[in-house]
Structure formats: C-alpha cells, structure tokens
Amino acid sequence: MKVAGRTTAITPFYAMEVLKAANERAAQGNNVLHMEVGEPAGGAPAAVLQAAKEALENGQGLGYTEALGVPALRQAISDHYKTTGNLDVDPGHVVVTTGSSGGFLLAFLAAFDAGDRVALASPGYPAYRNIMAALGIEAVDLASDIGDRFQPTPALLDAAIEQGGKLAGLLIASPANPTGTMLDHDALKALVDYCRARDIRIISDEVYHGITYGAPAETIVALDDQAIAVNSFSKYFAMTGWRLGWMVLPDDLVRPIERLAQNLFISPPTLSQLAAVAAFDAEPELDAKVAAYARNREMLLRELPKVGFDKLAPADGAFYIFADVRHLTNDSADFCKRMLAETGVAATPGIDFDPNRGHAYIRFSFAGAYDDMVKAVACLKDWMK
Numbered sequence: 001m002k003v004a005g006r007t008t009a010i011t012p013f014y015a016m017e018v019l020k021a022a023n024e025r026a027a028q029g030n031n032v033l034h035m036e037v038g039e040p041a042g043g044a045p046a047a048v049l050q051a052a053k054e055a056l057e058n059g060q061g062l063g064y065t066e067a068l069g070v071p072a073l074r075q076a077i078s079d080h081y082k083t084t085g086n087l088d089v090d091p092g093h094v095v096v097t098t099g100s101s102g103g104f105l106l107a108f109l110a111a112f113d114a115g116d117r118v119a120l121a122s123p124g125y126p127a128y129r130n131i132m133a134a135l136g137i138e139a140v141d142l143a144s145d146i147g148d149r150f151q152p153t154p155a156l157l158d159a160a161i162e163q164g165g166k167l168a169g170l171l172i173a174s175p176a177n178p179t180g181t182m183l184d185h186d187a188l189k190a191l192v193d194y195c196r197a198r199d200i201r202i203i204s205d206e207v208y209h210g211i212t213y214g215a216p217a218e219t220i221v222a223l224d225d226q227a228i229a230v231n232s233f234s235k236y237f238a239m240t241g242w243r244l245g246w247m248v249l250p251d252d253l254v255r256p257i258e259r260l261a262q263n264l265f266i267s268p269p270t271l272s273q274l275a276a277v278a279a280f281d282a283e284p285e286l287d288a289k290v291a292a293y294a295r296n297r298e299m300l301l302r303e304l305p306k307v308g309f310d311k312l313a314p315a316d317g318a319f320y321i322f323a324d325v326r327h328l329t330n331d332s333a334d335f336c337k338r339m340l341a342e343t344g345v346a347a348t349p350g351i352d353f354d355p356n357r358g359h360a361y362i363r364f365s366f367a368g369a370y371d372d373m374v375k376a377v378a379c380l381k382d383w384m385k
Contacts, residue, residue, distance in 0.1 A: 045282035069096025100245035116168035123353035173205035175317025210236030
C-alpha cells in the first residue's frame with residue numbers, strides 16, 4: 001500500500017530516540033541520568049493541579065471549547081504580557097493551541113504556501129524544519145556559528161537570498177534550543193527592520209521566555225505587529241504533558257488560523273486550558289524552578305570543562321548546554337550511544353539540530369534534579385579518563 005512521499009523528508013527526533021534507549025536501559029535495571037530531553041523536573045505547579053481537580057469535581061473540562069481557546073485563558077495570557085512587559089495585547093489576538101507544536105503547524109499553514117522559503121538558524125529545534133518539510137515549505141538553513149551566537153543575522157539572510165531567492169519568512173528563537181543563546185534588543189530590532197523592509201514574516205519561538213540567567217528575553221510582540229509569537233506552557237510553566245501553548249497574532253491571521261484550528265484540532269485540551277489559568281498565579285513556585293536550573297547551569301559550566309567539554313555555547317537562557325565535541329569525536333550519534341551504554345548519561349547528538357554540522361556537537365539538558373547533574377558529571381569524569 002502507498003506511503004506518502006512527504007514522510008521520507010521527515011527525520012527522527014533524536015532526543016526522543018535517546019529517551020527511548022534510556023528507558024529501555026532503565027527497564028533492564030541499569031542506571032540512567034537523563035540529560036537528553038528538555039522536561040522541567042517536578043511537574044506542574046500546585047495551583048494548576050488544584051485547578052484541574054476543581055474543574056473535574058465541578059463537572060468541567062470534558063467538552064469542547066472555542067477553537068481559539070477559553071476566553072478566561074486568553075485574557076490571562078493578555079494580562080501576562082501587561083504584567084511582564086507592560087504590553088497591551090488584545091485577547092482577541094491570542095490563540096490557545098495544542099502545545100507550541102500545534103502553534104507552529106497553524107502558523108506555517110496560515111502564513112506560507114507550499115514552495116515558500118523560510119529561513120532559520122542552524123543549529124535549531126528539529127521540528128521546525130520537519131513540520132515545514134511535511135507542508136512542502138523549504139526550510140533555509142542559516143549556518144550560524146559561535147561568532148553569531150548561533151543566531152540569524154542580516155548578513156546570513158543576505159547570503160540566503162543571494163543564493164536561493166526571496167524569503168517568505170524567518171523563524172527566530174530566543175532563548176534558542178539547543179544553544180540557549182539569546183538575541184539582545186539591538187540584534188532583534190535589526191532583524192525586524194530587515195524583514196519589514198523585505199516583506200518577510202517573522203515567527204518568534206518564545207517557549208523559553210521566563211528561563212533566563214541575566215537580562216530577560218524580549219518578545220517580538222513589542223517590536224513587530226506583523227510577526228507571530230509562539231509560546232508554551234511546557235517550559236517555564238512546567239506543564240509538558242498538558243499539551244498547551246499559545247500564539248499572539250497579527251490581525252490578518254486571526255480568522256485564517258481560527259478556520260484552520262476548527263478543522264485540525266476542534267479545540268485545545270479543555271481540562272488543560274481551565275487549569276492553566278491558575279499558572280499565572282504560581283510565579284514564586286515557577287521562579288524557584290528557574291533558580292534550580294540556574295544552580296545546575298552554574299555547576300555544569302564550571303565542571304564540564306574540567307571533564308573535557310570545554311567548547312560551550314553561551315547558555316543565556318533555556319536549560320541546555322551545547323558542546324562542541326569535534327576534539328573528541330566526528331560522530332556525535334555514536335558518541336552519545338556509547339556514553340549512554342557505558343555511563344548511563346543520556347544526552348542528545350547534535351545531528352538532531354544541525355543536519356550538516358551536528359556530528360561535531362552534543363546537547364546536555366540541565367532541566368533535571370541537581371543531584372542527578374552532579375552524578376552525571378562524576379560518571380563522565382571517570383569515563384573520559
């Protein structure tokens with residue numbers, strides 16, 4: 001029987017492949033220290049769990065909602081922008097989605113046609129290019145490096161246009177996965193000015209906003225009313241399995257995305273939406289999680305170079321350390337496989353994030369417990385000897 005040709009363009013999500021191998025190892029009774037997936041330790045805030053319990057006890061959370069999300073949550077998200085950035089965001093331009101993944105799918109479908117070229121920094125989150133590939137959109141890799149802080153620049157965009165022609169879009173991420181690097185105000189403004197002058201739509205991945213270790217991340221909402229901001233309850237709000245995200249849209253995309261959402265998803269998960277309203281009242285608990293990530297980060301940035309991982313991207317935000325390992329291996333997939341088998345430390349090979357240069361990099365996630373990070377460093381120290 002026929003299998004759709006578009007599936008051949010979709011590469012595995014290697015972080016999940018590593019997680020699967022790590023779980024198989026654990027099922028056999030062997031030790032595993034998880035540094036492969038970006039999942040906050042400890043789960044959702046207590047207020048979210050209580051709100052979910054009350055919704056179920058009150059007979060809520062079982063039916064469909066409006067396709068764009070329950071009004072109370074859309075208003076809470078709008079209020080969040082006012083509280084955190086003094087920004088006036090119309091709740092009518094807020095769209096609740098089935099995870100940020102659902103947001104990216106809707107954004108790509110609404111903003112671009114098959115055959116359009118959309119630029120993105122490489123290394124970058126693999127699902128971007130794989131969703132684009134499934135939709136027939138050409139993902140144009142911008143081969144950024146440490147000198148660019150692994151972020152897009154106008155010069156890289158110029159080169160992409162000169163080589164392949166007009167761009168319809170630019171996807172940015174700040175803080176970025178896998179590098180943790182951020183765009184400061186001037187760099188972000190330069191990209192906005194460049195794209196507005198050339199009619200290039202910006203989609204901004206802001207799922208790691210709230211998890212920074214210096215200056216806070218700046219939202220595209222403050223700079224470009226034609227851009228799409230995509231955020232999530234999975235990272236700062238620690239609600240990974242609740243599958244809930246949101247978008248802030250320009251006026252011309254609200255109704256097109258509503259029609260798409262009605263047909264693709266009906267509505268986001270109802271119980272998750274009702275519970276998520278309470279997430280915005282859990283800031284002290286959530287900021288304590290960020291403080292724990294900061295402790296993990298400080299320890300790893302100090303100790304990993306002693307182990308031999310001494311070429312690290314600036315980890316400005318998120319909870320990842322991206323390590324250049326070309327002095328250790330030319331095959332990051334094999335390196336990570338051996339590291340898991342011989343130490344129990346699970347990390348993600350760079351081929352997940354950069355199809356051309358990822359063989360020389362690996363990503364460590366420090367979203368887990370501090371004691372596990374300490375144990376992982378000890379195991380790696382023995383192994384690298």
